[in-house]
Amino acid sequence: MAESNTSKRRTRPIVRLGILLISHSLFFSVVCCIAGVLALLLLPILAKNTYISENALMPGSANTMLSSQDVSEASRLLKDLTDLEFKPEGTGIESQRLIAQYMSNLGAEVTIHKFNRQFHQFHPLHFFTSPDSGAIWENISCSSHGMNTVGIIRAPRGDGKEAIVLVTPYNSVKVGNGEALSLGIAYSVFSLLSKVTWLSKDIIWLVADSQHGEYDSVAAWLRDYHTPVFSGVGTINAETCKGSKAVYELKQKSYTERKIYDDFRRAGTMAAALVIKVTEESEPIGDSLSISAEASNGQMPNLDLINIVNYLAVHRQGLRVKVKKMWSLLDSKWLNLLGELFESIGQVARSLNLQWKFGVPAADYVEGTATLASSLFYQAMGVPTGPHGAFRDYQVDAITLEISPRISPTKMVRHKEFLLRAGRLIEGVVRSVNNLLEKFHQSFFLYLLTSPSKFVSVGVYMIAFAILVASLPVVAASLYVDANSVDSNSRKEKSSPPATLASNLDITRRSWKWLNSAKNVFVVHLWGAVVSLLPYYICQIPNCSPTVRLAVWVLLSMFSLVTLNFIFGSPFSHDIASQLHKEEWAHLKSMTISAAFIGLCLMSVINFATAELGALLIVPMCLIAQPLKLDVKAGSLRTLMRTACSIILGFIGFPPAAYFLLKVVFEGSSNINVGDFWTWVESLWAWNSATYLFIGMVHLPCWALCIHILFHPC
Template identity: 30%
Template sequence: MGLLTDPGRNDQFAKLLGAYYMKLSVIAYVIGVAWLFCLVDDNFTLKTYFSENALLPGLVQHEFSSLNENYALKQHRMLMDLSKEDSGYVRERIKKSFQDLGLDVYDHYYNYSTPKHPDKIRNGHGVYAIVRASRANSLESIVISAPLRPANTKHIRTEGSIALMLALAQHFRHKNYWSKDIIFLVTDNEHFGAKAWVEAYHGCKSAAVNAPLYGRAGSIQAAINLEIPSPDIDYLDLRIVGINGQLPNLDLVNLVKLLLYKQGMPFVIHGFVELLERTPHDYTEKYLRDLKTTFRMVKSSALGRLEGNHGFFQQYNVQSLTIKGIQSMGGSGRGRIGFYRLAVALEGICRSLNNLLERFHQSFFFYLMTSPNRFISIGMYTPPFGLLILPLVINALALWARDSSAKSPADNSLSSVSTDKTSVAAVLPWLVMAHVVGVASFMGQFFLDFSDLPQSLGTIILEVMYLLFCSRFMTKRDANCLKSLSLIEMAIGLYALSMLNFPLALLVALFAVPVAVWTSNDQPSPARIVHAGLIILLYPIFPVVLSNVWHKLPEVYDPVVANDVFEMGTRSISAMISEYFEYGNWLDPVTFLFLMPLWILHWMTFWAR
């Protein structure tokens, strides 16, 4: 308490902090970055293991036979023949196939609209069938889902997924060991259908729910989303990251991985094809591959985008992932993976999930995969992240202490507190105005015409320029106080964001912390210009645009390419806004409500007199 009340000790603390704050900041940041890169090494990672012993993975004898495989191939040929037919007719044929197997089949009707055309309400229609558990009374269930896509889709075709589901339904329907219902779900209209069904199943009232579901099963324990084009695929791609970087329980990932290994099926994580190659014996090559794998996962989580319909199940605490089948030869030739091995692996997954006595809870929910067999736990990556944020706190305290020690020694503690309050009151309007610009930019999206996006960006830039012009009338002391408050706000915000989406907070901290801490207007003209350029590069929208157009930058001198880059940039901003309205991607509100006000505040203090 003496440090907080004794003016002499306050001056001593201020002098000590003022003399060493920059060195402490550099040391903390460098150690934090080095620590993060060390975590990729096998000496710091953990080998994947099962925490839930009730799963008993791979201990059952598979019963899926060649007859079931022939049925899957027959259904696949039927779906391929119908690929040019209307989607409604294809859906009715799928519904009849489930009914012929004797399953309980239900329709799901819903409404939806797109952000570009919010006034145009469209109708959707999904189908789902349920294999009732013979050893329980519909208390729990497992979902196997697949999207129904037209032949001209730009995504992976899914006729193989639906054929595989029908074969599994044929095989599962007469088994007496099921203690959980098995739901086979076929949705249309891409993610709109899956989102509407999950919301309706959990009783969520939204604009998409047109009518309640008449057919229900038990509480969903896990979900597997399939995107298999045909029985001729070369390898599988596991997509585990959901919306806003949410991850399934690691036990589910380990279960799927183990059973795929058991059937000898090659697979990758998030499309990183280098994982198909043998593990390098050279330490440097292995480290670089693990680093790339980790970065792939960090990037996918930070962007928060939907990479499969499994993301909607994760929002309701249902552990889920997507299995994609990839044809590396463009669909020509015979792949290494057929329906039989895929079905045997899915049968093993369902039977292991059938053994669960309670929800997934024992293994990790927060982790980073460095390879299919190793991961970094939350307890390992949190301390270095704290060191990355520490320079913000150190510099904020140093700026505050510098202003406090600038008063005359005759000032007593009471006048010192009064002066501090006056300084905060003087910069409070600037703090409020910066956040008003961020809130106005975000709320304007609710009334935004996507064709007027460049004009909307121009309006934001004019608002920012107005604040920058006004900041020229700010005194040096007020600028230091404002920067101190903004650094504290950034530190608190990044700590909070790391609890929601750690990869996003990590990427922001890696690039924003050094710029926020070490850029200053107390520099010669050349250095000041460099600092100003760094701040401009970290304008919150710019990194989002850069992540989509960076591969075009080497040819940007060409006018045609430059025009393409501009269109790609505006489309990336439109996509970020659309993703927020369609399925709640947090990247948009984080950008406009958190990062933009902080950027404006830092830009204002940089240009203050």
Template identity: 30%
Template sequence: MTPHCSVLCYVSGLCWLAALPALSPRSSMSENAMGSTMVEERFHYGARAAAYSAEFSAQRDRRRVRAGGEWGGGMPVQWLQRSMWALGLEVHTQRFARTLPFPDESRERYAVRGTNVYGILRAPRAARTEALVLSAPCSAPPHNAHAVGLLLALAAYCREQIYWAKDLIFLVNEHDLLGMEAWLEGYHDGNRSGTQWWGSMGRAGAIQAAVAVELSGAVLTSVDVAPEGLNGQLPNMDLLGLFHACCHKGGLLCTIQGKLQRPEAGSVHGLQTLLLMGLQQAAGRAGGDHALFLRYRIEAVTVRGINSFRQHKHDLNAMGRLLEGMLRKLNNLLERLHQSYFFYLLPSLTRFVSIGLYMPPFGLLLCVLIIRAVDLWLQLQHSDAAPTQRMGGGDGAPRGAEDPPVGLLSLLPPVLVSHGAGLALYSLPVVGHRITPDPPVGLLSLLPPVLVSHGAGLALYSLPVVGHRVAALLAPQDPPVGLLSLLPPVLVSHGAGLALYSLPVVGHRVAALHFPVAEAEAVVLSMMAIYVAGMALPHSAHRWVWGGYGVLWGC
């Protein structure tokens, strides 16, 4: 009966997941302040944005020549300051430095230095207690130069308007996420990452929302939105509805996960988009610079202008009107976005799957493990006679072998040992990281932790049997059963925890030259190996312990 129930739950969960796009309702705008589309966007500074981007690229190339031809000269800070001052903004700069535990992806270096430049447009018609952020990351050439030009052109356009009720912050951050993290920590006067920063931080009101802009060129065919933050965190769904409404109004093709919108609800295309979004959240990686805003309870998205081989071409004016429309709608907010969903999956920008709809199929898939565990427990309850037959069963059987501890209580030692091993493998690297000055680096350095964690699992799997065999040779009348038998697995698990940190440190000088890996990926890979070992060990250890008893007594 158990295999049939397991198969039924598994198939039902998969069918439910496949039917999610067809079951998804249409999305709507929950915030009434952003629902009106009667406002006409009039941004027409596309040529000015192109001129700004060309001048920005020229200034940056000039700094690269002075720096020896490498991307180490940074962005043209003085030129950005002069440009923002000329537009009438309140200009501030922030210099920052960060020592990385791993080398960055572009160059294998540990120390990163940079400068953030931002200008504040004060609200002329309000108390200046709230603010909106429009940011453009200063990436390595030739990327995102047009986004910086468009940001400056938008600042010039917004400076001429009088309807702003919130302060507008135009931010150009260096080194992508590192610069954004330094700016957010400086703005909120905190330091949770160890980043050092200098300079007088100019502040506006409390940030209500943020939009990060990335452009691949002066011509775009579609606009993609990236909502995923760190560890799968998502912004309020009304922000995505606002993006879709502004794109639809301006005639722009909008995509999510690189997929265009299709009218049919239950299509395979919608399932692909939904699964891609789920995988992106499961990876835990940031979808853009907006991800760090979500950690401060600030709703934010990254908007990317894509230039592909599609027929419909748009210039910077269309992108500027899209951003203008989003800023004007956010300018009408009377409170933070809170009415719509924060946990959802999107088969398209017009439909959504809430957490109450996509969690039941995952529960059905997890029921397979619960049913299997209950079945094993019931088998242990009805196998009282089997251990006696395996251990001799006659009058000559040793005392204590007739009634071994069977049942739920007998699973307690393996569960405690496996979870203790997981705790040791989790905590000891952190403790060793504080003691040892050189952290592990590189993808190659992950090989020892994976081998060690699997070796620890193998040791916890086999040591009870080996220990009882040795104990039978030394004292066959009194095998060491109980707390003393847990000593070898505990020692092995703690030794594995020490090796999990020390072995990568030993070889990190060689590993740093090849395959740099992000810190989050290293932690995820190590924890996956630990979790798999901890999930499999309790049942395996219990099976082999009692199998070892049978070997001891000559069965």
């Protein structure tokens, strides 16, 4: 009776599905790779129009209050700053004195924030830690310090618990026309906000001294803003530099009755931040606005902040809004053909059913793909694209607004009109953020832009990644089953009725093959960790060019690999390696694919864009890797094609080769230098980008293991 009940039991559907996929792993992996790439190419078509999720923002609901009088005061500031350029000495400190005076005349609390020059340097223990943890600060000296000018307006209807930040990068040593105009825009808005009665959040205007870097000056102020400062740190000491003494003389001048505070002044929690910049380049069509939003490790501000800027710029001020694009893709022939194909499919779909809204015009598809590729690229690099990235490290939503006038700033005669237009845009954004009762949270934080008004949410773009990596565990399980079946068959053929000591020893050795493969994979990934740490010590070598440092890095990496193999090797593993069978490289490939799957999934949690681009290189390389000796012996057309694909993917999958190949595709081969790879990697580790860890501890070990499988002497 029990036997009949057991025979009637059926395998669970999920188990049967797994068995089906494992038995057809080759077909399943091919389908997943093609579908994953196709899903990625379909993202511009699946993009949705942006919308305001938070109703309290109400952009454009109130009439603008910025008047020509505010613009006239800003123009007077621009004139005074321009006149300072003709003075032989003291232009830097005099310009800061002038800005502080104008702030003080509006009734703002003005402070001068002193900071030291910041040097980004790689430190292996500072990834995913506090902001600026990898920074090295120079000793205090007159040549290395910078000074930010900060003005704070207290909200008449606020309680001091929230604030909105306006940032204008400004080189106090040499004032550019674009920087002067950005100061004029911020001052006109600051002047208006000092008089309104509806303000419920404090306004902070940070004039960031950008002579040592725009990001560093903002990051230094944010660090002191969120960290208690003692013993006068962050303020000017008149005894340190003689030029700094002039700042304190501002309080003694008769032209101002306001106080310049000695201590570091703070407002409330930052609700949002806007970095205002005016570019030196002119736009032939009309005034335009470029939005930069990427921060460290692919972090993005809440989409609602971009949406209100886009809405007010387009529908209220008539500006042409732009986001970054991969311009080289706009002229790509294959991309234009693909766009025309999708457009034709969309027309056929609409002819069958008007409700099937598939496909976009070919030109829109190409432009959307170029924007999507740029969004993926800058998020994958993990390096901030502007000073706004410093705010995102403190979980403050911030973007950089680069405004390009129709006429070059050096020849502008309509600067008052330009100031009024740009100032009203900033006023509208401040007014919308001022309406918020809580932080941005309604809209998306994980998204990719295909245009200023279209986006792809995380629920859509994760499908492409999930499909692409779905084949990895299935192929790993299939290799495990095949290797075990081959191993068991060989045991049956070699076994004899009287079990001898040699046969028992052979069975014992075979049972350790998986452990040996796991050990090899572990050693290679440990080598990847060592390779990732080497640049920290290579940077200590003085007076070395990037090319020399790259060469030293390569030599030390090869030496460390040989050393690790010598340390972790043993006669037992060597004895097993001498008996080479088909199941041994299958074990190694299965473990390699499993490690790649785990690494890609972990990276997708930290930075999806890096995981997606890495999967496009790693997944095909891991799936197609097979000993070249077996394919050459077979001699068929299919095996020869697989051999060619394996060699090509092995070359492209090497991180330096992939870097130079992409550089040639997007920038041309005229400016190629071997040391460029070191410079690029150095920028990644200097900014504590998780992409650097991915390359060193996931991508490079997987490539090395695949190369080992290709040249396996089976």
